[in-house]
Amino acid sequence: xxxxxxxxxxxxxxxxxxxxxxxxxxxxxxxxxxxxxxxxxxxxxxxxxxxxxxxxxxxxxxxxxxxxxxxxxxxxxxxxxxxxxxxxxxxxxxxxxxxxxxxxxxxxxxxxxxxxxxxxxxxxxxxxxxxxxxxxxxxxxxxxxxxxxxxxxxxxxxxxxxxxxxxxxxxxxxxxxxxxxxxxxxxxxxxxxxxxxxxxxxxxxxxxxxxxxxxxxxxxxxxxxxxxxxxxxxxxxxxxxxxxxxxxxxxxxxxxxxxxxxxxxxxxxxxxxxxxxxx
Amino acid sequence: xxxxxxxxxxxxxxxxxxxxxxxxxxxxxxxxxxxxxxxxxxxxxxxxxxxxxxxxxxxxxxxxxxxxxxxxxxxxxxxxxxxxxxxxxxxxxxxxxxxxxxxxxxxxxxxxxxxxxxxxxxxxxxxxxxxxxxxxxxxxxxxxxxxxxxxxxxxxxxxxxxxxxxxxxxxxxxxxxxxxxxxxxxxxxxxxxxxxx
Amino acid sequence: xxxxxxxxxxxxxxxxxxxxxxxxxxxxxxxxxxxxxxxxxxxxxxxxxxxxxxxxxxxxxxxxxxxxxxxxxxxxxxxxxxxxxxxxxxxxxxxxxxxxxxxxxxxxxxxxxxxxxxxxxxxxxxxxxxxxxxxxxxxxxxxxxxxxxxxxxxxxxxxxxxxxxxxxxxxxxxxxxxxxxxxxxxxxxxxxxxxxxxxxxxxxxxxxxxxxxxxxxxxxxxxxxxxxxxxxxxxxxxxxxxxxxxxxxxxxxxxxxxxxxxxxxxxxxxxxxxxxxxxxxxxxxxxxxxxxxxxxxxxxxxxxxxxxxxxxxxxxxxxxxxxxxxxxxxxxxxxxxxxxxxxxxxxxxxxxxxxxxxxxxxxxxxxxxxxx
Numbered sequence: 123x124x125x126x127x128x129x130x131x132x133x134x135x136x137x138x139x140x141x142x143x144x145x146x147x148x149x150x151x152x153x154x155x156x157x158x159x160x161x162x163x164x165x166x167x168x169x170x171x172x173x174x175x176x177x178x179x180x181x182x183x184x185x186x187x188x189x190x191x192x193x194x195x196x197x198x199x200x201x202x203x204x205x206x207x208x209x210x211x212x213x214x215x216x217x218x219x220x221x222x223x224x225x226x227x228x229x230x231x232x233x234x235x236x237x238x239x240x241x242x243x244x245x246x247x248x249x250x251x252x253x254x255x256x257x258x259x260x261x262x263x264x265x266x267x268x269x270x271x272x273x274x275x276x277x278x279x280x281x282x283x284x285x286x287x288x289x290x291x292x293x294x295x296x297x298x299x300x301x302x303x304x305x306x307x308x309x310x311x312x313x314x315x316x317x318x319x320x321x322x323x324x325x326x327x328x329x330x331x332x333x334x335x336x337x338x339x340x341x342x343x344x345x346x347x348x349x350x351x352x353x354x355x356x357x358x359x360x361x362x363x364x365x366x367x368x369x370x371x372x373x374x375x376x377x378x379x380x381x382x383x384x385x386x387x388x389x390x391x392x393x394x395x396x397x398x399x400x401x
Numbered sequence: 402x403x404x405x406x407x408x409x410x411x412x413x414x415x416x417x418x419x420x421x422x423x424x425x426x427x428x429x430x431x432x433x434x435x436x437x438x439x440x441x442x443x444x445x446x447x448x449x450x451x452x453x454x455x456x457x458x459x460x461x462x463x464x465x466x467x468x469x470x471x472x473x474x475x476x477x478x479x480x481x482x483x484x485x486x487x488x489x490x491x492x493x494x495x496x497x498x499x500x501x502x503x504x505x506x507x508x509x510x511x512x513x514x515x516x517x518x519x520x521x522x523x524x525x526x527x528x529x530x531x532x533x534x535x536x537x538x539x540x541x542x543x544x545x546x547x548x549x550x551x552x553x554x555x556x557x558x559x560x561x562x563x564x565x566x567x568x569x570x571x572x573x574x575x576x577x578x579x580x581x582x583x584x585x586x587x588x589x590x591x592x593x594x595x596x597x598x
Numbered sequence: 599x600x601x602x603x604x605x606x607x608x609x610x611x612x613x614x615x616x617x618x619x620x621x622x623x624x625x626x627x628x629x630x631x632x633x634x635x636x637x638x639x640x641x642x643x644x645x646x647x648x649x650x651x652x653x654x655x656x657x658x659x660x661x662x663x664x665x666x667x668x669x670x671x672x673x674x675x676x677x678x679x680x681x682x683x684x685x686x687x688x689x690x691x692x693x694x695x696x697x698x699x700x701x702x703x704x705x706x707x708x709x710x711x712x713x714x715x716x717x718x719x720x721x722x723x724x725x726x727x728x729x730x731x732x733x734x735x736x737x738x739x740x741x742x743x744x745x746x747x748x749x750x751x752x753x754x755x756x757x758x759x760x761x762x763x764x765x766x767x768x769x770x771x772x773x774x775x776x777x778x779x780x781x782x783x784x785x786x787x788x789x790x791x792x793x794x795x796x797x798x799x800x801x802x803x804x805x806x807x808x809x810x811x812x813x814x815x816x817x818x819x820x821x822x823x824x825x826x827x828x829x830x831x832x833x834x835x836x837x838x839x840x841x842x843x844x845x846x847x848x849x850x851x852x853x854x855x856x857x858x859x860x861x862x863x864x865x866x867x868x869x870x871x872x873x874x875x876x877x878x879x880x881x882x883x884x885x886x887x888x889x890x891x892x893x894x895x896x897x898x899x900x901x902x903x904x905x906x907x908x909x910x911x912x913x914x915x916x917x918x919x920x921x922x923x924x925x926x927x928x929x930x931x932x933x934x935x936x937x938x939x940x941x942x943x944x945x946x947x948x949x950x951x952x953x954x955x956x957x958x959x960x961x962x963x964x965x966x967x968x969x970x
Binding site for chain 1: 406407408410411412414415417418419421422423453454456457458459514515516517518519521523542543544545569570572574588589590
């Protein structure tokens with residue numbers, strides 16, 4: 123009983139349903155469109171949402187890059203890449219500029235994307251209001267009524283407690299002046315890249331079964347107050363210990379022997395490109 | 402029929418997605434649609450778009466000459482169910498439909514609800530010609546400052562469309578196809594300005 | 599000489615996969631899939647039910663591949679299910695026509711057709727039989743021959759096992775069970791359409807039926823113990839085979855123009871609770887309401903728990919978590935719950951670094967960092 127998998131793993135009917143959802147998502151920027159998320163051979167929470175989007179987008183002419191935490195070689199990225207390659211035979215690449223589709227968990231690449239590229243982000247929890255409201259029934263209504271005081275209140279309380287906003291990654295944004303959206307657990311550092319992006323950005327949550335989108339050239343603003351502006355993670359005076367880059371998101375490496383921390387580009391392929399003389 | 406339902410449909414979808422993401426951008430699907438060899442009373446370009454979005458999970462309605470025959474054929478080819486226009490997920494308006502029917506289609510199309518704005522209709526409209534010219538000036542998400550496109554035929558639908566889309570996120574989205582396989586998309590977020598409009 | 603990426607991840611994964619295979623094979627035991635299919639009925643039934651895919655052979659292979667892990671086997675089968683094209687929906691199955699193998703009622707001492715105990719662990723003593731370590735095929739064959747020969751000596755009854763009336767029908771005739779109009783609305787298929795709140799019953803029943811056995815059981819238990827407004831009795835529990843038909847896809851819907859596909863073994867439970875009818879008058883009446891549970895294979899505990907949760911979820915009561923449909927339905931799916939929990943094992947150092955940055959900032963009150 124040998125079965126032959128369809129191109130890009132699942133059947134055309136499933137792809138079509140996801141494609142319809144993607145078109146609607148682009149037409150309603152920042153709004154979470156439900157889709158009938160299928161089980162994938164990779165675990166829920168491991169990128170099945172992003173994976174289903176990629177598999178519904180991908181074709182023979184695409185070149186695919188997959189990263190996790192900025193790395194092409196991370197276990198999750200390799201796993202996903204292997205599955206896609208196995209079921210499509212498309213070209214894979216580590217080089218951001220030569221990829222037509224980029225699926226990523228928790229980072230947006232350092233090199234600005236262009237209009238021939240599509241970025242697919244993996245999302246664990248698509249609902250930006252989930253920490254203040256557990257019920258899906260209720261959050262749908264809050265979005266409908268443009269009722270986001272819960273999100274503002276959460277940030278306000280942080281300021282009262284800590285003197286500033288204390289979100290880590292996944293700092294909520296407002297899209298096209300209407301929907302508050304969870305940008306996925308990208309660091310705050312990456313939020314600005316979503317604003318007026320040249321590339322289409324799609325976000326998929328497999329377990330929660332939602333897809334949403336930021337069209338190119340769309341206004342995306344991180345939630346903040348006039349007197350407490352949005353702040354990204356600071357890497358002042360830090361340079362990459364391998365390639366010397368500044369002003370990029372970096373990993374903190376604790377040295378085995380001494381107890382000092384050194385810093386290294388989180389975007390591994392960006393670092394490699396710089397090492398090899400490109401910029 | 403030599404249309405590859407996996408690869409050609411994927412290719413057409415990417416073009417549709419690109420158009421929906423960048424309103425005003427013109428893509429062309431004739432490479433794919435020319436492979437169709439089915440005896441049917443609508444253009445192969447329109448049919449290719451239908452194959453890309455329709456199946457047994459969605460409903461449609463049709464405005465065309467000899468509509469009844471065509472409805473049956475489309476149902477047989479795609480398994481999409483024919484419903485009343487107010488419930489239809491996809492409303493197809495061929496170029497044989499008259500202006501009144503097009504405006505009626507716009508008028509009755511469902512716009513979704515505030516809770517579920519995605520439960521809205523997509524209008525698939527066929528025109529004679531789409532070309533790159535400065536007739537319509539488009540602004541909104543997906544467009545850097547302004548984009549320009551020209552669409553043949555009466556533009557009365559633009560006003561009707563604007564009425565439907567006045568309360569974002571409610572609204573209808575459009576896919577426009579012409580006689581040579583050009584396509585553009587107009588998501589509900591796009592604002593259209595034009596001379597005489 | 600250019601710098602190249604260190605392909606550590608790929609190598610590490612390859613080795614891990616080999617190591618996993620080693621664990622499965624190191625004892626040099628080559629499990630025969632037929633052995634699993636023949637001898638692990640309980641495991642197969644659990645796995646088929648949670649993966650919502652009825653096929654014993656596939657379940658057996660998945661169990662072998664997963665080395666008996668239910669979580670992994672269900673994952674394999676669900677992923678396999680995703681690849682199968684969905685061509686037809688079956689006709690509604692009337693379980694009145696079930697070829698019953700077991701059928702009991704707790705509500706009445708005796709019921710029409712009798713209490714048929716069938717094959718169940720309920721009446722065994724749970725004492726491990728160590729002699730099973732020494733079971734031989736010849737003895738098995740001899741025992742089977744004797745068992746089958748026995749049928750002749752037992753008093754035959756003229757009960758027709760596929761026409762046993764439902765206990766519920768009897769109570770309906772007496773007017774003790776609320777009667778409803780038939781709801782012929784097409785059920786929602788939750789594998790093709792996202793769950794929407796508030797849910798309809800067909801959505802809830804599907805979620806429960808394919809729910810993780812432990813999760814459904816625990817929540818049913820909680821409902822029984824006081825975390826739910828429930829005092830149920832099992833009206834009828836049936837285990838048996840039902841026939842599956844589909845309409846001729848090219849026909850015109852004529853009742854007789856359908857195809858027989860085969861049989862499924864299912865467990866079906868109808869549970870009763872007494873609830874006040876909403877009269878707003880002084881004398882409120884009690885009516886019996888039915889909770890429904892059904893699963894592939896013989897899954898009695900889960901089906902009973904399912905029927906209780908069905909009752910719980912019919913009425914929203916914020917006081918009880920078992921009556922909160924989002925709480926119940928979002929957390930009982932095996933693939934979703936195990937997937938999300940296990941995703942915590944994935945690298946989270948970017949998000950952690952981001953959090954660390956926040957923690958440091960609030961400590962130092964540096965105010966460092968670029969403005970947006």
